[in-house]
Amino acid sequence: MPLWKVYHPVDAFSDADKQVLAEQITDLYTRLPRFYVGVLFFEVPKQSFFMSGTPTDKFVRINIDHIAINNIPADRKAWWIENINKVLAPFVKDRGFSWEFHIDETLRDLWSIQGFVPPPANSEAENRWKAENKPTAYELLPSS
Amino acid sequence: MPLWKVYHPVDAFSDADKQVLAEQITDLYTRLPRFYVGVLFFEVPKQSFFMSGTPTDKFVRINIDHIAINNIPADRKAWWIENINKVLAPFVKDRGFSWEFHIDETLRDLWSIQGFVPPPANSEAENRWKAENKPTAYELLPSS
Amino acid sequence: MPLWKVYHPVDAFSDADKQVLAEQITDLYTRLPRFYVGVLFFEVPKQSFFMSGTPTDKFVRINIDHIAINNIPADRKAWWIENINKVLAPFVKDRGFSWEFHIDETLRDLWSIQGFVPPPANSEAENRWKAENKPTAYELLPSS
Numbered sequence: 001m002p003l004w005k006v007y008h009p010v011d012a013f014s015d016a017d018k019q020v021l022a023e024q025i026t027d028l029y030t031r032l033p034r035f036y037v038g039v040l041f042f043e044v045p046k047q048s049f050f051m052s053g054t055p056t057d058k059f060v061r062i063n064i065d066h067i068a069i070n071n072i073p074a075d076r077k078a079w080w081i082e083n084i085n086k087v088l089a090p091f092v093k094d095r096g097f098s099w100e101f102h103i104d105e106t107l108r109d110l111w112s113i114q115g116f117v118p119p120p121a122n123s124e125a126e127n128r129w130k131a132e133n134k135p136t137a138y139e140l141l142p143s144s
Numbered sequence: 145m146p147l148w149k150v151y152h153p154v155d156a157f158s159d160a161d162k163q164v165l166a167e168q169i170t171d172l173y174t175r176l177p178r179f180y181v182g183v184l185f186f187e188v189p190k191q192s193f194f195m196s197g198t199p200t201d202k203f204v205r206i207n208i209d210h211i212a213i214n215n216i217p218a219d220r221k222a223w224w225i226e227n228i229n230k231v232l233a234p235f236v237k238d239r240g241f242s243w244e245f246h247i248d249e250t251l252r253d254l255w256s257i258q259g260f261v262p263p264p265a266n267s268e269a270e271n272r273w274k275a276e277n278k279p280t281a282y283e284l285l286p287s288s
Numbered sequence: 289m290p291l292w293k294v295y296h297p298v299d300a301f302s303d304a305d306k307q308v309l310a311e312q313i314t315d316l317y318t319r320l321p322r323f324y325v326g327v328l329f330f331e332v333p334k335q336s337f338f339m340s341g342t343p344t345d346k347f348v349r350i351n352i353d354h355i356a357i358n359n360i361p362a363d364r365k366a367w368w369i370e371n372i373n374k375v376l377a378p379f380v381k382d383r384g385f386s387w388e389f390h391i392d393e394t395l396r397d398l399w400s401i402q403g404f405v406p407p408p409a410n411s412e413a414e415n416r417w418k419a420e421n422k423p424t425a426y427e428l429l430p431s432s
Contacts, residue, residue, distance in 0.1 A: 001390060003351060015335040019343065026341035032339040038349050038388070039297055041336035047159040052178040053170035055163065061182050063147060063209070065187055065351070066254075069391050074253065081256045093259065098184070102145060102211050102252035104279035108212060109362065110354075110391035112369045114379065133340060151328055191303040192329035196421060197314035197324040199307065207291060207353070210398075221397045229403045239404065242384060244326070246355050247398035270372075273304050 001067030001111060001118075002029065004039040009049065009057040009097075013041065017091060024087045028080075032068055033130040051098070061093050062101035063092035066119065141143075145211030145255060145262075146173065148183040153193065153201040153241075157185065161235060168231045173225075176212055180257075195242070204236050206245035212265065214249035241277040289355030289399060289406075290317065291325040297337065297345040297385075301329065305379060310376045316368075319409075320356055321418040324401075339386070346381050350389035356409065358393035 004025060013021070022039040029037050046057040064084075072080075084101060092099040111118060114135045119125030125138035148169060157165070166183040173181050183226060190201040216224075216256075236243040240244045255262060263269030269282035292313060301309070310327040317325050334345040352372075360368075372389060379385040399406060404425045407413035413426035 001388075003349065003390070007330070015343075018335060018338070021339035022343075023341040026338075037338075037340065038347075039338040040332055042332075043336075044184055046185075047162060050162070050166035050170075050183040051173070052166040052180075053183075055159075056167075059182075060245070061147065061184070065390065065392070065432075077251075077253045078261075080254065081261055085256060085259045089259075098258055099210065100145075100257040101255070102209065102250055104392065105249065105254070106252040106390055106392040107365075109365045110368065110393070111389070112308075112373060113388040114386055115373045117366075117369060136273075160327075161334075188328055188330075191306060192331075194310035196325065197311040197327075199303075199310075200379040205291065205324075205328070218397065220393075222376070224398065225400045225405055229400060233403075239380040242402055244401040245289075245399070246291070246353065246394055248353070248392065249398070 001032075001036050001065070002036075002038070002069070003065045003067075005063045006039065006041045007044050007049070007061045007063070008041060010043045010044070010045055011061070012060065012095075012097065013091065021087070021091050024130075025084075028083055028087060029069075033126070033133055033135075035133050036068060036118075036127075056098075058097055058098050060099040062088075062099070064101060064103040066103050066105050066109055067111045068118065070108065072105075106130075145176075145180050146182070146213070148181075148182070149195070149207045149209075150183065150185045151188050151202070151205045152185060154187045154189055156187075156204065156234065156239075165231070165235050169228075172227055172231060177270070177277055177279075179273075179277050179279070180212060180262075195286065200242075202241055204232075204241050204242070204243040206232075208245060208247040210244070210247050210249050210268045211252055211255045212243075212262065214252065216249075289320075289324050289353070290326070290357070291353045291355075292325075293331045293351045294327065295332050295337070295349045296329060297347070298305070298331045298333055299384075300331075300348065300385065301379065309344075309375070309379050313352060313372075321423075322412070322421050323417075323423070324356060324406075334409055344386075346385055348376075348385050348387040349385070352375075352389060352391040354391050354393050355396055355399045356406065358396065360393075 045134040046055045116135050170181040190199045260279050316326040334343045404423050
């Protein structure tokens, strides 16, 4: 969590582009351990990529799942829309690509990393996972 | 929105097949701007495509996200099931492929196209987006 | 339903590995017809696979949709987390891969197999589909 799947035209992004974009996406999730953030890139040939029912090699379509952050209030939703668009702009708008993204929110308790169920948001354990940038065994405090 | 991901056997569909299928899928969403509709095709080799725990090159599995249309009543759900099956039939049933699809509904306010939050359903702005088949800046009317 | 999408490093799994893993995943869904279970494998090159904003060829990221099984109670969620991790361990943990999975629950009545709407859970028709491992026409009993 989050999981980003970026569907893009063949050769739209160099390896260095992907590196920078993945870093900047990861930077958006400041509250979370960095290792929670996954970004996958998929080249889709023009003959397999349709918008408006028309084949395209000028479109970037992004599919995002949020797991650790969900049921967020309206102003936080607006924050995500705005800040994701800011991060994307140099890679899409400024290169003449059209783009679209949507975020699905999925259930926090149907999620596992490295065999662990991730600790509650803002818990001591989550803070440690974040500081160490890796998942380790933890104990839940009573009523935490 | 909607986003269709069509996972199919290698060489199941020609470029012309994909074109026709993508157009007919797009035609299903008559109420929406056509550019809302995205259809991506992915070839999955038999050795990576398992149904019933068995590798297959005779199956088409479709994963759909609905964003602009959600919380729809039961009769509309039945309409989608029936009409999607009608559109698919010549490309799957009539060619001896088995097929399955499911639709997820995701949150309308976690969605952005070309930097814009798409206008409310049936709003003036949506009508203009539809007529022009492209997203442009709009103002929300009070209490609309 | 369920649909598993396994994103893995290039050459992480042999065809035989994928076969065994897909079978064992399918075995987890004992209550369901086996043909409900779909497992797709996707190789993602290191330069397109980012965790923590860093390219990786040591990570397996799994995206699962549950359709026929949803709104499950907390103890059943824990069961899935535990048993999925057990099935995965020899293919990830024991090979030095890191791994993460999450499950989304989608709407049962926006789902179709082979042109049919699958019968209700635990119905006579579902039992027959399970026994025969294929979908066939069925009639809903009144108030079933």
